Amino acid sequence: MEIKELELLKMIADIDGTPAGAYNIRANGTLASRSITENVNIKEKDGAPGIEILIKPNTKGEKIHIPVIISESGLRETVYNDFIIGDNCDVTIVAGCGIHNCGSEESRHDGIHTFFVGKNAKVKYVEKHLGEGDGKGERNMNPTTVVNIAEGGYMEMETTQIKGIDNTKRVTKARLQKDATLIVHEKLMTHKKQYAETDFEVDLDGENSSANVVSRSVAKDNSSQLFLSTINGNNICSGHTECDAIIMDDAHVSAVPKITANHIDASLIHEAAIGKIAGEQLIKLMTLGLTEQQAEEQIVNGFLK
């Protein structure tokens, strides 16, 4: 791999050298490197581009890396990855995609990830998206994440897109069974003329299932963001969805949270707030000796931390 590709890997998946545990590194549309362990198998998916990640029941403490990098301008790909996580597992999956585009053509990665989280399994899923390169070609990503959580299962998603992606449509659809839990923390920042759309839809089907979907975003320059979030309470359940956005410059932000109770004991809350950085926040940090620009950076970085 070239240095820029290694740098991308470091930034999106915190990989520096060969990662410990199972991994599958995809570079420019092909397999670059793969490793499996006794408990984690990774194999090509039948009938479609992509992989299957099979994690044996009761696997604990393993970290699986599945990053994708694109450094070829004009490469467009759609990849289907399935994650089958056995009962009683406790694992961390680090995904992420980095595009380095120095050319004039669009580079695009559409990743469709489908999770099957077993009974009483616990999964932490970390996904970072990043674009860079000084070419005029767009860097686009459209991740779709489908989550099925079995009884007593728990999944925590930490998704981040901080810079460099021109267009993105991020779709997450989740279905939860009895006593299952989904926690989502999304962090998003757009610059220039970038567009980002987030669309969550969570079905709380099982008794005592719960979901907490929180998105924090910053829209700068002329960028636009659309946040859609739907939680359907179909049983005794609790759901909370929150969109919190800082708007700057000439940006546009829309937030459309939606909650639907289809059961008398469904308890659902939505919150949405959009606003500029408060003047008093800037002044407070300036009284500590920061310049206005440094104060703004601190506020934005803290907000997205």
Next chain:
Amino acid sequence: MLELKNISFSAESENGKKQILKNVSLKIDEGFVVITGPNGGGKSTLAKVIAGIITPDEGQILLNGEDITNLTITERAKKGISFAFQQPVRFKGITVHDLISLAAGQDISVGDACAYLSQVGLCARDYINREVNTSLSGGELKRIEIATVLARGTSVSLFDEPEAGIDLWSFNNLIKVFEKMHDTLGGSIIIISHQERILNIADKVIVVANGEIKEQGKKDDILPSLLGKADIACKVLTANCEE
């Protein structure tokens, strides 16, 4: 030494322009100074003028002989002026540790940050990683605000009505903090306050009303006359007793 010369400031109001500060001149040496007076008299405006948050229409501000009138908030902060807000600012995502590190001007250790929090009576480990937002009560935020000023360790520390919006228990702790600061913190400590217990800690008291300095001098010279005038004392100490 901080010196204000002929400071005037007007602001737009419903009835046109209103003069908030009228030709104010004063000198503040090292020590514990309390600026008091009725609500709407110009005290907070005066503190904000010193910190650079409000730009006066006329007048001059000198810090140790240097003209700082045209310096920005940031430049004045770097010259050694700190300001604790009457209503502490909340930040999503910025932790108490982050804020105290920013105040100290460097990444400080958890232990050092905790030491500042302990000085203001907070059980530090419970707070250090909490965000400076709605999860903290008004009294907790107020003490964290004061901790940021302690962490800065500047030559001029301004506190705008530190007693506002906190309960009696927190206020008692606050008094202890200021008593300790009076004994340990160097430089000029300037507190805007209506509270007799804070006035009693002062070395110097300045009475501001209707945008003017009405009285100033040593606590022992000012307080007896101030507290002896029932109507003025009522306005000063309770601030809202007219209502």
